[in-house]
Amino acid sequence: MSVTTTTHLNFQGDARAALDYYQSVFGGRIAAITYKDMGTVQNENEADWVVWGEVAGDNGFHVMAYDVPSQLPWDQGSNPFFVSVRGDDTDEIGALWQKLAEGSTVVRPLEPSQWAPLYGMLTDRFGVTWVLDVAAPYNG
Template structure:
């Protein structure tokens, strides 16, 4: 069985996943609401939102979508970002850890600077500019 994190955005899925692919690499597949067979029932002003996006990184994937304004999955229109969950990356080197931390945290909020800890050569936490919480852990 595979477990794949699935994130929900309020119109930022395209920008977020474009950045994630630039930083992490991988293959990006993206579909808008306008590309759905029944796209006509979606409000025209929201058809460019992302219905589904998948970033494939070898055997791992990260998926997401945008909600429609007012969608209960997004707090009924009161979007507050993603809470209670972090995406954890485990780079093989300190250099890669530093590069990932710098690129993904840019414009966001550093929660814990990337530094040596008693359990890792480098560990840090941040919330990116799209509201997604990340951890970098280089053993």
């Protein structure tokens, strides 16, 4: 038996746009089901919102997204989580950073750090904070 974890992002009307954007950065396949597809529309303005969606790539990237309907409480909050993307290739992480950085606010530039060959943090246009780094051996 194996267990995996996947980041599941909650939005309110932006899930499809976020999934499209993350696919443009990381590649992979999008799957998305709307409230209309499910036959569970409670607010006609939200019929095309995503009730379940994901981007999954052959490279192991996987993120899920959902639009919280307006009748439920939703608060994006401040720093409720970070999405961490770690790789072992500086060119690959650098290329992902360049794509994610478009329209984002850089919290910490992608550069060498004391603990990693490259480390950076940014908040994208959907309010999601991403940490990208290149893995280094732990010498604790």
